[in-house]
Amino acid sequence: MQAYIARRLLALVPTLLFVSLIVFVSMRLIPGDVIDLMLAQNDIATGQDRARIEAALGLDQPVYVQYFTWLGNVVTGDFGRSLWNNVPVTEQLLATMPITFELGFLALIVALTVALPIGVYSAIRQDTAGDYIARSFSLVMLAVPGFWLGTLVMVFPSVWWRWAPELEYTPFLEDPIKNIQHLIVPAILLGLSMSAVTMRMTRTMMLEVLRQDYIRTARAKGVGEALLILRHALRNGLIPVVTLIGLQAPLLIGGAVIFEQIFVVPGMGLLLLEAVFQRDYPVVSGVFLVAGASILLINLVVDLSYGWLDPKVRHQ
Amino acid sequence: MDTNLTGPLLDVQDLSVSFRTDRGIVRAVDGVSFHVDAGETLAIVGESGSGKSVTALSLLRLLDAAGSIDSGRVLFDGENLLDLDARAIRSIRGDRIAMIFQEPMSSLNPVLTIGKQVAEPIRLHRGTPWQDALREAERLLDHSRIPDAPARLKDYPHQFSGGMRQRTMIAMALACRPKLIIADEPTTALDVTVQAQILALLKELTREADSALILITHDLGVVARYADRVAVMYAGRIVETANARDLYGEPRHPYTQGLMASIPGVEGSIGHRLKTIDGQPPDLARLPPGCAFAPRCERATGACREATPALEPAGNGRLAACIRL
Numbered sequence: 001m002q003a004y005i006a007r008r009l010l011a012l013v014p015t016l017l018f019v020s021l022i023v024f025v026s027m028r029l030i031p032g033d034v035i036d037l038m039l040a041q042n043d044i045a046t047g048q049d050r051a052r053i054e055a056a057l058g059l060d061q062p063v064y065v066q067y068f069t070w071l072g073n074v075v076t077g078d079f080g081r082s083l084w085n086n087v088p089v090t091e092q093l094l095a096t097m098p099i100t101f102e103l104g105f106l107a108l109i110v111a112l113t114v115a116l117p118i119g120v121y122s123a124i125r126q127d128t129a130g131d132y133i134a135r136s137f138s139l140v141m142l143a144v145p146g147f148w149l150g151t152l153v154m155v156f157p158s159v160w161w162r163w164a165p166e167l168e169y170t171p172f173l174e175d176p177i178k179n180i181q182h183l184i185v186p187a188i189l190l191g192l193s194m195s196a197v198t199m200r201m202t203r204t205m206m207l208e209v210l211r212q213d214y215i216r217t218a219r220a221k222g223v224g225e226a227l228l229i230l231r232h233a234l235r236n237g238l239i240p241v242v243t244l245i246g247l248q249a250p251l252l253i254g255g256a257v258i259f260e261q262i263f264v265v266p267g268m269g270l271l272l273l274e275a276v277f278q279r280d281y282p283v284v285s286g287v288f289l290v291a292g293a294s295i296l297l298i299n300l301v302v303d304l305s306y307g308w309l310d311p312k313v314r315h316q
Numbered sequence: 317m318d319t320n321l322t323g324p325l326l327d328v329q330d331l332s333v334s335f336r337t338d339r340g341i342v343r344a345v346d347g348v349s350f351h352v353d354a355g356e357t358l359a360i361v362g363e364s365g366s367g368k369s370v371t372a373l374s375l376l377r378l379l380d381a382a383g384s385i386d387s388g389r390v391l392f393d394g395e396n397l398l399d400l401d402a403r404a405i406r407s408i409r410g411d412r413i414a415m416i417f418q419e420p421m422s423s424l425n426p427v428l429t430i431g432k433q434v435a436e437p438i439r440l441h442r443g444t445p446w447q448d449a450l451r452e453a454e455r456l457l458d459h460s461r462i463p464d465a466p467a468r469l470k471d472y473p474h475q476f477s478g479g480m481r482q483r484t485m486i487a488m489a490l491a492c493r494p495k496l497i498i499a500d501e502p503t504t505a506l507d508v509t510v511q512a513q514i515l516a517l518l519k520e521l522t523r524e525a526d527s528a529l530i531l532i533t534h535d536l537g538v539v540a541r542y543a544d545r546v547a548v549m550y551a552g553r554i555v556e557t558a559n560a561r562d563l564y565g566e567p568r569h570p571y572t573q574g575l576m577a578s579i580p581g582v583e584g585s586i587g588h589r590l591k592t593i594d595g596q597p598p599d600l601a602r603l604p605p606g607c608a609f610a611p612r613c614e615r616a617t618g619a620c621r622e623a624t625p626a627l628e629p630a631g632n633g634r635l636a637a638c639i640r641l
Contacts, residue, residue, distance in 0.1 A: 211380075213422040219378055220417075221410035221437045221488070224403075235427045311427060311472040 008303070012296050019292040020074070023285050024067050027276075034083050034279035035059065057083055070285065079289075080282035082275075089286040092271060097290060100260070100267035102172065103183055103190070104252040108245070110191025111198055116241075118195075119202025120229060126207060134199065141196035146255055149189055150262040167264045186259035193255065194248055201244050205237035212236070239309050246302030249295045323394060324351035325528050326375070326496055331388030333367075333374050342600045344370045344383070346552040349627070352496065357519070357529040359543035359560070361536060361575070363597050367552040368532045369418075372500045375530075376409050392496070410437040414489035416518075418501040420481035424473035430457070430484055431469030437491045456487040460517060479510035486518055490525055497522055498530045503538070515542055536579055540564055548572050551598050551608035554627060558634035568636045570613045607638070615640045 035053055042049075054060040058069070073080060079089035122134040158164040165185040170178040209215065210233055218232045257269035264270075268287055275283035307314040333345040345367040352358045360368045373379050375390050375397065390397040392413065397405060409415075414437075417423040424433060434456055435449035444452070450469060458465035460483040473481060482502060489497050499518060503511035519542050522529045531543060539546050539560060547557040548569065556569040567573045574593040595612035598604065604611055606621040613620065619639060630636040 213417060213419050214425040216378060217415075217417060217423045217485075217488075218425065218436075219409065220376060220415040222406045222408070222440050223410075223436070224406055231428070232425055236425070309427070312474050 005300070005304070008300050012293065015296060016289060016292055017071075020071065020285060020289055021067070023288045024070070024281075025063075027279065027281050027284055028063060030279065032279065033059075034281065037279060038084075070282070074289070079286040082283050083280050084278055089282050092283060093268070093286055093290055096266060096268045096271045098172075099169070099265060100253070100256050100269060101294075102179075103187055103256055103260070103265060103267060106180075106183055106187035107190035107194060107252060107255070110188050111194035112245075114192065115195040115198035116202055119199040119241075120206055120234070122199070122203040123206030123210065124225075124229070131203075135203070138196040138199045141192050144193075146189060146193050147258045147262065149193075150186070150259055153185060153189065154262060165263060169264065169266050182263070183265065186263045186265060190252065190255040190259055194251060197248065198241060198244055201241050202237065205240055206233060209233045209237040235309060239306060242302055242305055242309065246299040249298040253291045253295065323391070325354040325356075325393065326352040326530075327389075327391040328371075328375070329389045329391070331371065331374060331390065332386040333370050333379065333383060334386055335370075335383045337382070337601070339601045343386075344552055344600060345374065348388075348549075348552075348554055350547050350554060350557060352528050352530060354495065355523075355526050355528055357522070357531060357542060357544045359531045359533060359539040359546045360549060361533060361539055361546055362549035363534060365597055365600065366549040368549050369500050371549070372415070372498050372530065372532050375498060376413060376415060377405055378409075378415070407441070410494075411441040411492045412494050413496045413498065414492070414494040416482075416485045416489050416497065416499040416502045419505050420478050420485060421505065423485060424476075424481055426473055428472075429469065430471050430473065430476065433473075434484060434488045434491060437488065441492050452491070453487070456491055457484065459521070460484070460487040460490075462487070478506050479514060482506060482510075482514050483517065486514070486521060490521055490527075493525050494527055496528045496530065498532070500532045501534070502531075504534075511538075518542075536575055548575070551603060552600060553608065553624075553637065554635075555609065555638070556630075556634065556636040557627070558632070562632055562634055568630050568634065568641055569638050570615055570640070571609045572636075574612075 034057075035050055038053060039050060051060070058066065061069075070080060077090070079093065081088050082092065118134045118137075122131045125131050153165060166178070166182040169182055172179040206229075215228065215232060218228055223232065253269070256265075256267060257273055259265065260267045260269035261273055268291065272284065272287040274280075275287065328351065329349050331345055331348045332343065334341050334343045348367070348371055350358065350360075360371065362368045370379070370383065373383075374385055377385070377397065379385070385398060388398070392408070397408065400408070424430075431450050431453045434453035435446065438444050438449040438452050439446060442449075454465050454469055457468065462468055462480060462483055468476075473484075476484065485502070489499075497518075502518060503514050506514060515538060518529070518531075531538070533539060543560045545557065546560050546563045547554050548563075548571065549555065550571050556563070556567070556572045558568075563572065564576070567576045571593070574591075577591040578593060580590055593612055598608050598611070604621065606619075606623055607613070607616070607625050610616040610620040617640070623639075625637045625639045627635045627637045630641055
């Protein structure tokens with residue numbers, strides 16, 4: 001088991017290298033570099049200034065030299081400094097990461113609390129009105145873009161009821177209730193968009209499991225419906241659903257960019273968005289590395305959870 | 317009902333079951349009646365599609381959503397199981413009537429331990445604490461000759477062979493000392509060498525527990541060794557019932573005779589062609605008028621194709637459904 005985990009962790013390295021390379025190159029391919037943006041804010045700057053700034057930021061060197069210098073620093077844990085405000089990227093990541101993870105975690109809880117019961121219900125009551133309503137709801141959630149839904153939630157309640165979602169961030173440790181009040185709306189929206197696929201998968205898997213011989217065996221033993229679902233069916237049906245949750249991890253990060261922007265959550269998504277606009281190369285690279293590593297780690301945890309769900313995997 | 321004390325343990329009367337299929341409603345079981353006395357072993361024999369498994373599942377109302385019981389009564393200890401509400405039938409399943417299924421590979425839950433699955437009916441019907449139910453499960457598994465039962469309690473089904481899984485199913489069925497066990501082709505999926513062991517075990521343990529047994533099979537060799545009485549099914553109907561010995565000594569219905577003739581014998585069988593019944597089992601969606609066996613029957617006449625023959629006494633307490641007898 002430890003050997004397996006070690007192997008999986010080692011496999012992260014080439015993937016992350018690849019991610020960093022793509023991000024490094026693509027950022028420099030976007031028209032308008034960081035020096036142009038800096039000079040645009042200062043009318044009296046001259047060509048000489050440009051060369052001086054480039055040299056100061058290390059951008060006068062060939063791109064591959066920049067990449068390897070940066071990579072060498074990352075290996076020692078130094079992600080560099082922001083080109084704009086000279087704050088260490090590590091510091092910025094440490095400040096924003098927990099916020100995004102909290103948002104993602106809350107969204108995941110919302111997604112599961114919505115998707116699992118409705119998916120199970122839909123399967124037990126297959127082809128009834130309730131099933132159709134649940135499936136239509138999931139289709140709508142699949143189709144509606146998050147940014148549009150987020151905007152609606154921002155605008156309409158304030159027009160109708162003079163109520164607006166909380167937009168001021170409070171650290172969790174300072175005031176947990178205020179913190180949740182702020183994050184709960186984006187978490188619900190993000191969770192609902194995630195729940196659509198999970199719900200459909202839960203429904204499909206439950207239908208599949210409920211047809212199995214061992215369910216009939218359980219019925220023949222006198223097991224009641226509730227116990228039949230909870231003890232005999234759910235765990236069997238959950239294995240692919242858990243895989244899906246792992247596969248949806250990128251959606252959490254991607255969704256965070258949108259919802260953090262709309263609801264002014266100072267997380268990694270917002271940091272990334274601003275960094276991209278300002279061509280703040282080290283910050284963008286740092287965020288992508290952390291996000292990439294998180295997604296890979298989530299999927300590792302998912303793979304490990306099979307062992308708990310499926311005894312066959314455990315014994316291999 | 318005043319027949320509780322004197323009547324049979326299980327009395328199935330005029331049971332009809334149909335299925336909704338793509339090709340319309342198909343009647344899988346058509347007016348089947350039989351009874352089982354306490355402690356007795358009744359074999360229900362027939363080809364695939366003859367309705368024997370559907371009959372078995374109907375007794376405990378375990379048909380899937382496509383199947384429905386159209387008519388009939390299933391009197392168990394004088395109580396009609398078909399009239400009971402969901403809760404009442406659940407309290408009988410696994411307690412007073414237990415079932416063993418055909419596929420040991422898929423009939424056990426892959427994510428629950430063997431011990432838990434065997435202990436479950438005890439916990440459900442007796443309210444025994446898990447700890448004690450598991451101890452009882454250990455005893456039952458040991459009794460079903462699972463080697464090293466205490467250690468295997470925590471195993472999962474995939475760690476068991478087919479034969480051991482079927483032993484587990486038997487242990488599970490016996491957990492609450494049921495009055496009736498329904499075994500639906502319990503050995504069909506097993507190796508031939510294991511089949512005999514499992515059947516012998518099943519027979520021994522049911523006798524020990526004083527349970528009646530309905531043994532559903534397509535294997536007449538099994539019937540000969542283990543059954544007291546036999547009901548032969550064809551196209552959803554019972555065509556002949558008799559004591560096992562009588563049926564073997566002198567099969568009356570032409571279908572039963574055909575089945576008997578197609579059993580491979582030991583002596584002189586090499587080089588001899590196995591006798592078969594010509595034709596195919598009928599399509600239940602398109603049953604011929606009259607006797608369903610008539611198209612394959614050597615003795616059929618025009619009259620056979622006109623009316624469905626009723627099950628009538630044919631001497632020696634046996635019943636047969638054939639107008640040519």
